[in-house]
Amino acid sequence: MRAGFFTAQKLDSPIHNLSGFTKLICFLILTGAVMYSYDLRVILCVMVFSFIILKISKIKFSQIKLMVIYVVVFLAVNAILTFLFSPGYGTEVYGTRHIWLKLFGRYDITAETVFFIVTKFMKYSSVIPLGMIFLLTTDPSELASSLNAVGVHYKIAFSFSLTLRYFPDIQRDYRDISQAQQARGLEMSRKAKMWDRFKRALAILLPLILSTLDRIETITNAMDLRGFGKHKKRTWYSRKKMTKGDYIALAVSIVILAATLSVAFFINRGRFYNPFI
Amino acid sequence: MKKLFKVTTKTIVATGLGAAIFTLLFMWVKIPSPIPETSFQTAYGLGAMFAALFGPIAGALIAFIGHALSDAIQYGSPWWSWVIASGVAGFVFGFAFLKCRAEEGIFTWKDVLTFNIIQIIGNVIAWIIVAPVLDIVIYAEPVNLVFTQGAVACLMNVISAGVFGSLLLWAYSLTRTKKGSLKKED
C-alpha cells in the first residue's frame, strides 16, 4: 500500500525533470514570498503563475481534489473565526473604516475587514498549488539528498527518508492491528463514549508502538552494520545533476521574491497594500 | 549518565519511525472533544512517549516532521507556525529523557508526575507562546483569535499527552520487566 503522497509517477514534464533540490528551494522561496506579502495584486500574480505551473506539470484535478476540499473548508472556518473574533481587524490594519452593513454590537461588516479576509483567503490558497506541485512531482528518493543539500544535517535528512520508507508499512500494521482488535470485540462505532474511545485508541496504539520499538532495534543494527554515521558527510545515490532548467527555475523564483519584496518596500511601505487611502 | 543531545543511529531510526507513526495518528486517530471543532490528538501522546525515551532531538524532529508531513498530505502545504510550535513542544518533552527509567522497567507515580510536569511546561510554551506569536509574525492573524486558539490547543494537547503518554510509558515499562524477577505458579 503506497501512501497517498510523493507518489511521483515517472511522468515526463519540465517540472518532473527538475532536481528535487531545485524544487525544494523554489517551493520555500515562493511560499516565503506570498507568506510575507499582504498585497492582493502580488498574491494574485503568484496564484496565476502557480496555476500555470500546475498545468505544465500535468497534474490532474482528480489527484488534488481531496486536498482542495480540505483547504477550502479550513480557510472558510479561518475566515469566519477571524470575523467573529475581531470584526474590526481590517480597521486596525488599514486605519480607515467604511461600514457596508450594520449588524448588532461591534459586528459591523466593514470594507476593510472584508478586504483583509479576502486577501488572506487568496494568500493561503495561492500557497496550496505550490505545495501540491512539490509533493506530486518530487521523487521521494531525492528528498533526503535535497534537504542535505540545503544544509540540513545528513542524519536528520536520512531520518526523514526513513519516515517516507516506513510510513506505508506502519499504515498497514495499523490496519491489521485495528482489525485484530475488532475481532477481539473492540467496538468501533462512532457513537462510543469518549473514555471508551480513549481505551480503544490505546488498544491499537500499544501493539503498534511496541512492535515499532522492536523494529527500531533491528533497523538500527542493520544500519550500524552497514556503516551509517561513519563520516561527517555522506554521498547520495539518487541525487539529480543540476541542469539548465534548474538554474532557470531558481532564477525565476528569486525574481518573483525580489519583486514581491520591492513592491512591499518601495510601493506599499509595508506588508499590506492599502487601497483605502 | 544519559546525554541529552547525543545523536546515535538509534536516535535517527527512532525519529524516522516515530515521525511516521506521528503522521498517521495526526491524520486519522483523533478523539472528538466536548469543545466543538476540536479533538484530542493521540499523536502528542506518542510524541511525548518517544521524546521521553529518545531525548529532545528525537522529540523535536518527530513532532516537526510528523506535523509538517500530515499538513502537507492534507492541505498541500504545512502551516509553519504550528508545525514549529509542535517541534518546540516535542523538544521540551525530550527533557523527560533524563529522568525517564521506563526502559529499565521502572515507572512509578513519581515518574508519572515528572513526566507530566515537563509535558505541561512543553505544551504551554508551544501553544500559548510560540504558536500565537508566530501566527502574528508570519501570518498577521488577529491577536485575540490566535491566543484563544492557542489556549484551546494547549488544553487538548496537555490532556492527550498526559493520558496517552503516561499510559504508553507505563505499559512499555511493564514490558521491560526482567525475567529474573518472575517465577512460575502452579
Added chain:
Amino acid sequence: MIAGPSGSGKSTLGHCLNGLIPFAYKGEIKGSLKIKDNETRDQDIFTLSKTIGTVLQDADGQFVGLTVGEDIAFSMENDLIPQPEMKERVHKVSRMVDMDRWLSSSPYELSGGQKQRTELAGVMIDDVDVLLFDEPLANLDPATGRQAIEIIHDIHEESRKTIIIIEHRLEDVLHRPVDRIIVLDEGRIIADMGPHELISSPILKKTGIREPLYVTALKYSGINVTPEIKPGHITTLSIDEKTKTAVTKWYESVDTDFQQKSNENILEMDGIFFSYDEGVEVLHDISIEIKQGEMLSLVGMNGAGKSTIAKLMCGFEKENKGRILYMGEDIAGKSIKERAEKIGYVMQNPNQMLSQPMIFDEVALGLKLRNIPEDETDRRVRKALDICGLLPFIKWPVSALSYGQKKRVTIASILALDPKLIILDEPTAGQDYKHYTEIMEFLRKINQSGVTVLMITHDMHLMLEYTPRSVVITDGRIICDKPASFVLTSNEVIEAANLKETSLFTLAQMVGIKDETSFVQRFIDFERQVEKK
C-alpha cells in the same frame, strides 16, 4: 552452518562475529575472537563490517532504502563513494543476484525473496570476505528459500567467500553442500562435524533439531544410518540392494488408516473475487469448502493471497463478489465482532495482536469486551492457557515470553472465545523443532476436541504431517485441493506454487517404488501410529 535450539545463543554468537557485541550490546566478554588474525574487540564495527557482512532475518528491517538501488548503495553512501562509481558498482552486484531489472522499484513492489536478494547485494557491495546469514529462510516460501540457498552456494563457488548460515531448517540448508555444522546448545558448542557424521549421530535428537525426512524413513525401515552411507544429502545418499528391500518391505508393511470426517460444511467460500483499495485484483473466483472437524492447510508462494483469504473469512475485508457461508448461511451481513465468535484468526505476527501487558488480561480481553461474567472469564482463560501449556505463566507479563510462547498466547486468546473454526497464519514460522512440535501437537489436540483448524503455512513438513488435505493457491487462484501427499509429489503443482517436493519422494524413486504418493502417505500414517503408541 550453525544450528541449535531457539535461545541457544546462535544470534548472540553472530553478533559477536559482526561486532554488534560489544558495539550495540554491552556485556562482558572473555577469551579471544580473531577475524583474519585481528582481535575483533580492537576494531570498531565499521572496519569490521568491511570484512564480514551480515544479512538479517527480517527483510523489511534491513531494507532501509526507498528503492532497491538506494538500498544496495547504502553502505557506499556512508563511505562517501562518488555517485558515478556507486551506480556502476550497484549495477554489477545487482546482476550477480539478478535484481538489475528492479533497481528503481520500491519495497512494496517486491516479493519476500527479492527483498532478501537486495539485502544480499547490499552486503556484497563492498566485497566482504565473510558472509553471515541469520535465519535467511524464515518466512520464505519453499522454492524461494531453496533459491536463496542456491544463490548463496553460487556466490561461494564464484568468490570463495567464507559463508556462515544460522538456521533451524537443517534439511533445507543441506540442499547445497556445507563443509561443517556447528551445533549450539545453551550457549555451548556440543558438535562440530560434517553433515554425514552429524546426521548419523544422536545429537540431532538430543538438541531437538529436525532430521531430514528421508533419514527418518530409513530409520523406520530399520536401517542404521552411518556416515558411510553419506546421509548428509539425499543425492549423496548411497543406497544398496539391502536398503532397497528393507525400505520396500517397510513400505508394504504399513497399514494405512483412513480417518473419516463429517461431510457437513462448516465454512464455504463461493466464487470470491477481491481487490484491496489499490484496485489490482488479488483473488479471482476462490471457492473452498471446509468440512466440520477438518484440519487443512492453505499453501502457496509469497503474495499468493493466503492471508487475504483469511481476512475475508473474518470480515476484515469485504469481498467484491461471491458469497461466504457459515453452516450454510450467508454471513455477508455479520460484523467482524460477530464472526469472531465463530471464526478465530491468529495473525502471522503475534506482536500485532498482543495489546495487553499481562498474559491474563491479554487472553481475557475478548471475553471482557463481550461482558462475560468474572468467574466464567476466569475459568475460560485458565482453560485456554492450560491447553496452550501456559497456565504456569498466567501472572506473567507478555514481554517475558519467547516469540514462540507469545504466538501461543495469541492462540490462547482466540481459543478463549471458543470458536468453531480457527485459522492460523504461519503458526510455526521461525520456531525451532521443539516449539514446532509443541504448537502442532496441541493444535491437533484442539482439532480432536472438535474444532476445525485451517493453517496457512510455508512448511512442507507441517502440511505433510498434520494436514490430510491442503489447498494450493497461486496468484489468487486455487490450483489444487488434494491430500498433502499428492500435492508434494505432483510436479506441476509444485512448479506452479513455489513448493518443493519432499525428499521422501526422491527416496521412493531411489528405492524404485512406483507409487511415490502412497509411499509418502504411508510414511505419515506410520508416524501417526508411532505417536499413538
